[in-house]
Amino acid sequence: MVKAVFFDMDNTLIETQQIYIDAENRFADFMLGCGVHDKPQDIIERLRARQIEIFDRFGYGKELLPQAYEDVLKEYVPDADAHETKRARNLAYDVYATEAKIKPGAPEALAKAAASGFDLYLITVGDPDVQNARVAALPFRHAFREVFVVEDKNVAVYAAALAKVGLKGEDAVMVGDSLKSDIIPARKNGMEAIHVAALNWHGREMAGQTLPDGASAAQNITDAVDDIVARFGKPPANDAKAPAPAHKHGRGFGPR
Known part of the structure; x- marks a missing residue:
């Protein structure tokens, strides 16, 4: 029997990919200002490719993006000076400081899931400082019984999260935008x-992946929760169930 729902955060509950896209466009404009004559989209595609190339060195850590920006700058402008290099890296760091918008329907979907009797958990991948800051900014952060900030999402990490909260796989549903990570x-x-269909880091999270047997798809977070409630939920009481108090962030398992 399904007792709990695990939610991804980036691009599932909040709009982070658009922040990355906006930064890419600013970087392309910056490169044109440095005398590069390539098409902006070609610069952006090279930037995305470079992130994939160096992912094994940096993982989802916050140095991945600045290093990719610096590397691409120096590919196009080998004599880039310290000021230009700093400017390129700062364009990347700005991504982490930009507040992400809440996805339409996310607060209502979480409230509906809680009112239908499910325990809610959040599992998000990335640099701990960056992700914890984004979690702290969520207006519905207290809806989650526990928050897991991890450096990767793989089979072992999900197994550890389930074990930590005393659940088996068949007890839970995962909702997320990444085939690879969620x-x-x-x-x-x-x-x-x-x-859940969404803009995301397609080259890392979707390319070459297919929806596995037994999984389903939804157009948005509202449809995903409606599906969960229809298939696994209990009829809500007259008074909506208050979300359980949040526990401390889960930080003691998985790769570090």
């Missing part, structure tokens, strides 16, 4: 899984 490892742990 849906596939969740299914390998026996969890139900719903993929």
